[in-house]
Amino acid sequence: MRKILTLSLSLLFLSTASLFSQEKNPVVEGIINEAYNNSQLEILGHELLDDIGPRLVGTPQMQKAHDWAVSKYRTWGIPAENQQWGEWKAWERGITHIDMVHPRVQTLEGTQLAWNPGTSSKGITAECIILPEIKDSLSFQKWLPTVKGKFVMIAMKQPTGRPDYNWEEWATPESFEKMKKNRDEMTRAYRANIARSGYDARSIIPVLEKAGAAGIVDNYWSNGFGVDKIFGARTKKIPTVDIQLEDYTMLYRMVEHGDKPKIHVVAESKDLGIAPAFNTIAQIKGTEKPEEYVILSAHFDSWDGGTGATDNGTGTLVMMEAMRILKKVYPNPKRTILVGHWGSEEQGLNGSSSFVADHPEIIKNMQVSFNQDNGTGRVVSINGAGFLQSYDYISRWLSDVPDIIRKQIETTFPGSPARGGSDNASFVAAGAPGFSLSSLSWSYWNYTWHTNRDTYDKIVFDDVQSNVILTAILAYMASEDPERASWEQINLPMDPKTGEQQKWPSPRVPERKGGM
Numbered sequence: 001m002r003k004i005l006t007l008s009l010s011l012l013f014l015s016t017a018s019l020f021s022q023e024k025n026p027v028v029e030g031i032i033n034e035a036y037n038n039s040q041l042e043i044l045g046h047e048l049l050d051d052i053g054p055r056l057v058g059t060p061q062m063q064k065a066h067d068w069a070v071s072k073y074r075t076w077g078i079p080a081e082n083q084q085w086g087e088w089k090a091w092e093r094g095i096t097h098i099d100m101v102h103p104r105v106q107t108l109e110g111t112q113l114a115w116n117p118g119t120s121s122k123g124i125t126a127e128c129i130i131l132p133e134i135k136d137s138l139s140f141q142k143w144l145p146t147v148k149g150k151f152v153m154i155a156m157k158q159p160t161g162r163p164d165y166n167w168e169e170w171a172t173p174e175s176f177e178k179m180k181k182n183r184d185e186m187t188r189a190y191r192a193n194i195a196r197s198g199y200d201a202r203s204i205i206p207v208l209e210k211a212g213a214a215g216i217v218d219n220y221w222s223n224g225f226g227v228d229k230i231f232g233a234r235t236k237k238i239p240t241v242d243i244q245l246e247d248y249t250m251l252y253r254m255v256e257h258g259d260k261p262k263i264h265v266v267a268e269s270k271d272l273g274i275a276p277a278f279n280t281i282a283q284i285k286g287t288e289k290p291e292e293y294v295i296l297s298a299h300f301d302s303w304d305g306g307t308g309a310t311d312n313g314t315g316t317l318v319m320m321e322a323m324r325i326l327k328k329v330y331p332n333p334k335r336t337i338l339v340g341h342w343g344s345e346e347q348g349l350n351g352s353s354s355f356v357a358d359h360p361e362i363i364k365n366m367q368v369s370f371n372q373d374n375g376t377g378r379v380v381s382i383n384g385a386g387f388l389q390s391y392d393y394i395s396r397w398l399s400d401v402p403d404i405i406r407k408q409i410e411t412t413f414p415g416s417p418a419r420g421g422s423d424n425a426s427f428v429a430a431g432a433p434g435f436s437l438s439s440l441s442w443s444y445w446n447y448t449w450h451t452n453r454d455t456y457d458k459i460v461f462d463d464v465q466s467n468v469i470l471t472a473i474l475a476y477m478a479s480e481d482p483e484r485a486s487w488e489q490i491n492l493p494m495d496p497k498t499g500e501q502q503k504w505p506s507p508r509v510p511e512r513k514g515g516m
């Protein structure tokens, strides 16, 4: 009820506010014109995603991206620097090449997972095995020596490589239900089998490694055609590769049928010791209230199965392009406009929470921050994050956004504070108004988020361009507002689980020395 009431209030407000904006605002017009007629998004996307590539914390590519961003800002006349917040295990991905070499030859699609040791350039050739039917921990220990010198396949064999939406479209309802039931049973049985060893799917890996396995072969299917989630490995001395469902299940069936398949794996990664970890910070200094800050925010790092195009290449492009445009059409803002391209969001918001901890003078004087980090889609929702007066200023700032962009956005006021998920939570935890500009999905969760398919071709530039316009106008309006945005928090509701009143999230302690 409250939501509907506040929504209609804000709509009322918007319609009156837009009456006042009938005469054209030259800054807003300038932003729109520059975004549409001189867009740099495609070239920025190419340089960042094609030329630099994925940006895993601690890798040379992450460092290259930081240096690239600083030099881009400087060419636009915007002072920028890399601020160190910590250090991380330094690792560099090299060539991964996986071939089945017995009983026939086929090149397989797969990749090494992050942070584990590689092979020599000659690679390793070994037989694939699967976990046996485990009766109890004793029988598992008895079986364990057979892993010596073998690649152990540790993921379950998925019964289908077709995503559910495809089944729903084509299968008979009976057959779809049957497949789901079968898959649930297989998943339960697979977990129960591992549990009888005395370990779980994670803790069994170092045990296999210690028993002399040549490597671990995994498959983390992301419920779509040809798509796997790619994270870090749990092995320390042997390589771990993820092989895509299509090839993984083929190998699995071959093992089950006694074909004794052998694969040849080349995975040439390098351990480079320890690397400093940075945030890239750029600012357009305020003229009237330089000590007050409007913060644009997007994490810069990514996982490295693809090139991190939608997580968070697109958020990065939005903020860079918005800053470029603001510098051009609004070079003397009232308040300072600062952009943070955070490091190591993926390991727990480490860059942004370090920034919040290291710069109390900025946070204390923060007007607002806007974060974007859920893909290439146009922004469709803004949540008031539990700030009681957010409906007032957000609605006011939105009133100058072109109708075609604004009418897509559902606002929810007062909303509730973000407790994680992305870097807006780092500001909210400090009590400062941080908002997420939340995008339309474009199949983000299955197809691009942390996957091997998070690549440039998935970017929808029309939507990214509309997010640039939105972000630049919001930054401009927040900078010009005669008032400071209110930090007043709502009274949080009761937690139904504990029966106690919920608490405002508290700042997390960043991990400043990671992966070691």
Ligand SMILES: [Zn+2]
Pocket: 299, 311, 312, 345, 373, 374, 422
């Ligand atoms: Zn992200």
